Amino acid sequence: MAGQALYRKWRSQTFEEVVGQEHVTLTLRNALRDGRLSHAYLFTGVRGTGKTSLARILAKAINCLDPDPQARPCNHCAICTAITEGRQLDLIEIDAASNRGIDEIRDLREKIGFRPNEARYKVYVIDEVHMLTREAFNALLKTLEEPPPHVVFILATTEPDRVPETVRSRCQRFDFRRIPTAEIVEHLSAVVKSEGGRAAPEALVAIARRSTGSMRDAISLLDQLLSYGDEVLGLARVEGVLGLVNPQTIGRLVDTIAGADAAAGLALINQLVAEGVELGQLVDQIVAYLRGVLFVRVVQAPDLLDLPQDILEIVVRQAEALTPGVLLIALHEFIEARSALRDQAPGVPQLPIEMAFLRAVLPANSQATAAGAATAAVAVAAPAVGPALPKSPQARGADAPAAAPQPVASRPSSQPEPARPATQGTPPGEPAADLLTAAQAGWERFLSAAGKRCGMKVQAALRSVKEIDVVGQAIVLQFAHAFARDLVTEGGNRAQVEALWEELLQRKVQIRCTLVGETPAPSAAPLLRSAARPENDDEALLRGVQELGAVVTRLG
Ligand SMILES: [Zn+2]
Known part of the structure; x- marks a missing residue:
């Protein structure tokens, strides 16, 4: 097996020689x-x-x-x-x-x-x-x-x-602990010297990083790289053999996230793919890099990061431009992309990376404009305030009988109206149409509040809602994609969303989350669409990947 000879030769023989x-x-x-x-x-x-x-x-x-x-x-x-x-x-x-x-x-x-x-x-x-x-x-x-x-x-x-x-x-x-990078580099340096070779320090650092604490892997890699017979083993050789992407290039990609420049980022990803980088390796490097930026942003101790000075300067600058929220979303998306790559059908193998990138970019994009859009919506539409409903123990929770579809008589409906207990149903003088109007008018304000209360991921998912509808006392949110719907319904998110609507509308409401076309929705109304409303995540995502020639059959 290649790379075994040097490892055997350099196997430690005394307690002192054992590194780390x-x-x-x-x-x-x-x-x-x-x-x-x-x-x-x-x-x-x-x-x-x-x-x-x-x-x-x-x-x-x-x-x-x-x-x-x-x-x-x-x-x-x-x-x-x-x-x-x-x-x-x-x-x-x-x-x-x-x-x-x-x-x-x-x-x-x-x-x-x-x-x-x-x-x-x-x-x-x-x-x-x-x-x-x-x-x-x-x-x-x-x-x-x-x-x-x-x-x-x-x-x-x-x-x-x-x-x-x-x-x-x-x-x-x-x-036994993972051997720190610096100690591996020191040992590799001694090995190279004894073997009569020469290597650039940054080349040894790249080998050590790749070996993630394993001296055996590091020496085996070194052995393989020395066999190319370069006069001085340089970083370019290591990057070439390992399929590593230059850290400056990863820095440029993160710049496009900070600048919410989807076009430039996608172009860069596709350039790297065309150059033949290994996709899993690319994602690993992006994740490691973003972690570095997050670390600098949160801990504000860049010295703790094991990075060359020129890269560190870029990372420090980016840490000022990117919020922890955006960084966490980006990290989450790229970590998801890592496993998605394994299941990806051939054709557009880099699609998970592109999707992760776009999801990372778009919240930053919409976050910046959301505040402006929300204030505009509030200015034109005073919040609709209705009388609070009498408290009912069955009023909460979509799985409770109270949440079953209750088409009101005034609406055209092919379904027979179910028998209703006297305590439920739409009280007189408060028709469903009012609730729908109020929900539409309050939508941007709701989105803005949801961002603060439930976090940006839930906000982004809510922003992708295609249509809203009102059935009985329930506001029905229709999502285009299951992953967005699941995000809003999982954990305590739906209860939070319900509470937000109740605060906003000053009345008791329920929230139901469905997929578009999943349930009959006779009065489904498209969301308010004004020039001020930013394109939502899914539209932009689809547009982005379709521009690249991808045929999207399934998302999420
Ligand atoms: Zn002895």
């Missing part, structure tokens, strides 16, 4: 110095953080022939050398993820009583121990309950939660 896990190595060295050896260790942490390397170092240290305990492992004695060369019979390494795992555990049970061949202790290293079957775990547990004095177990796992508690509780546990 000082909290583990220090504790183990102190225990060895004081002769406090445990019979079972559990090493946990993500891949490539040094678990199995340290397991071997520990196996050497407890068997090393050097008379000075502080100098173990010496890496020179017969035992140390044999372990390094993989021919020490008393170090038994089991890969629990392999098919032979069960057989090897059975074998272990049979042979565990035998004395070590030449070392002081038999050391069993079981890698990916969470992969053992229940049967194998039971066998292991019996051994751990009464461990022979000459045996040490080192269990390693990336998923400690999948190791039974009965096993975990019998081990001394060490959690």
Whole structure:
């Protein structure tokens, strides 16, 4: 496998060489110095953080022939050398993820009583121990309950939660952390130097970032990149091989979100796609970048971010231009796009990214104009105020019988009018038409209040309502898309929306959310459309993607 050679060559052989896990190595060295050896260790942490390397170092240290305990492992004695060369019979390494795992555990049970061949202790290293079957775990547990004095177990796992508690509780546990970028860069730098090569610091930073805390991944990548034989390994080579997008370019894309420039943003996304960037990688970079902007905006401590100075300056400027609300929406949308990419049918593979981008841009767009539109609406239409209805316990909740459609007699309707209990229905002198007029007149004011009360996502969803209607005492909001309807109905959102309408209209109302065409709505009226009203999210979204030649069959 490419990239394995350098990793093996640079595998740490002493406690000091293990990078980024000082909290583990220090504790183990102190225990060895004081002769406090445990019979079972559990090493946990993500891949490539040094678990199995340290397991071997520990196996050497407890068997090393050097008379000075502080100098173990010496890496020179017969035992140390044999372990390094993989021919020490008393170090038994089991890969629990392999098919032979069960057989090897059975074998272990049979042979565990035998004395070590030449070392002081038999050391069993079981890698990916969470992969053992229940049967194998039971066998292991019996051994751990009464461990022979000459045996040490080192269990390693990336998923400690999948190791039974009965096993975990019998081990001394060490959690390996992701190795910080700076420490990986330092180590890579030493490797490059020793190999007689040269690399630009920013190239090593890019490799380290991509490796997300795994030294094994970082060194394997470095090995692969060095094989191109560049005189100096540069950032362009790393970006090219990894399909990384230049951070400045991501910065330009975020600028288009800040400037609500949908056309420029879509053009940039499509340019990157044409250049052949890997789409998942692109989304990951956008998400990481937006997180950085949010971080600077909220914490106002850019030094905490691990970014080059030129990028940091752009991020700081953008943090002033973008509100946390817009950033959170953008992050949410791009994270959703990440999983949508996997399900995306071929044709326009970048569609989820474009949709995420447009959803991120459009709230910023409409937010800026919403206040103006709302005041205009209030100026022309005084809020309709009606007498409050008598309180009725059945009046709330769309699922209650009271919320069933109650077509009023004055309306043309093909449905027979259902029998109504005396306490329900439209009181005399307050026809449904009044409620509809009031709801239409108060719509922009309602939207503005909904933004403050329920957040921008719910506001954006409400803004996408196609038609409103009144049935009985219920205001029916008809959505074009299920995702928008679900957003308004989920959690406490509908109750909030209802409360807002009640405050606005000074009367008891119910809210029902449907899809356009889902229920017969004889009096459905298009929303107020004036020149001041901004285009809603869905229209703009559809227009945007259709301009790109996409055929949209389903949204949300
Ligand atoms: Zn030794």
